[in-house]
Amino acid sequence: MDEPVRFFPFLLCLALAACGGDDDGPTTFDSGMQDSGMQDGGMQDGGMTDAGNSDSGSCANQTFAVTNVGASSWSIDGVSPNPGLTLCRSFTYTFDVSATGHPFAIHDSSGVTSTADRYSQTTGLTGQGVQNGNLVFTPDGTAPGTLHYQCEAHSGMTGTLTIVDP
Numbered sequence: 001m002d003e004p005v006r007f008f009p010f011l012l013c014l015a016l017a018a019c020g021g022d023d024d025g026p027t028t029f030d031s032g033m034q035d036s037g038m039q040d041g042g043m044q045d046g047g048m049t050d051a052g053n054s055d056s057g058s059c060a061n062q063t064f065a066v067t068n069v070g071a072s073s074w075s076i077d078g079v080s081p082n083p084g085l086t087l088c089r090s091f092t093y094t095f096d097v098s099a100t101g102h103p104f105a106i107h108d109s110s111g112v113t114s115t116a117d118r119y120s121q122t123t124g125l126t127g128q129g130v131q132n133g134n135l136v137f138t139p140d141g142t143a144p145g146t147l148h149y150q151c152e153a154h155s156g157m158t159g160t161l162t163i164v165d166p
Contacts (some may be wrong), residue, residue, distance in 0.1 A: 059088035059166040068099040071154045082159035085149075087139055088166045095127075095135040095149070103129040103152040106137060110148040111155045119147050139163045 064076050064085075073081030076095075087093055097104045105128045106119045118128050124138035129152060143163045151157030 059091050061092045063094040063096055066095045066097045066099065066104060068102040068151070068157065071102075071151075072156055074099075074104075074149065074151070074157055074159055076159070082157065084160040084162065086162045086164055087137070088164055089139045089141060089143060090166060092124075092136060092138045095130075095137070096133075097130050097135060098132055099151075100131050101153065102157065103131055104135055105129050105150055105152055106135070106161065107148045107150040107158075108144075110150070110158045110160070113150065113152045113155050115152060117150075119143075 065078070067075045069075050069080050074083075075081075076083050076085065095104060105115070106125065107117045108119050109117050115129065119125070121140055121142055124140055125136070127133060127135035145163055147161040147163060149159050149161060
């Protein structure tokens with residue numbers, strides 16, 4: 001069997017309301033795994049891709065359901081552990097957090113639980129450190145290409161946010 005093990009993102013479609021190419025399109029998910037040897041298994045036309053690939057052609061305002069998986073990882077829209085997300089500048093993303101004891105925030109660095117490492121921008125970011133409620137983020141032109149969502153109580157509960165131009 002020379003075929004590599006493939007990640008089948010069509011299973012993610014079951015958890016996403018907008019999994020087609022005709023509407024505004026979903027935001028890109030990645031597998032949250034690095035050095036897994038998975039390649040070419042993504043669905044480019046549906047807006048979902050493998051880790052490391054982006055599909056900025058599927059920019060849309062979106063709400064994500066965020067829950068904790070114990071004290072070890074995050075689940076976003078039912079995908080865990082700690083899926084990477086690609087967000088587009090000027091679009092608004094609402095993280096609907098339900099995770100008592102796990103303050104959810106956007107940070108400059110991965111694995112740093114200090115509130116001093118919280119990412120800040122003048123406008124377009126509210127709800128940093130929310131445990132039950134919404135963090136709303138509209139990446140602006142000053143947002144770096146990579147940020148991280150982070151539990152401010154557990155360093156391992158972190159995922160990558162890739163910020164792209166629409």
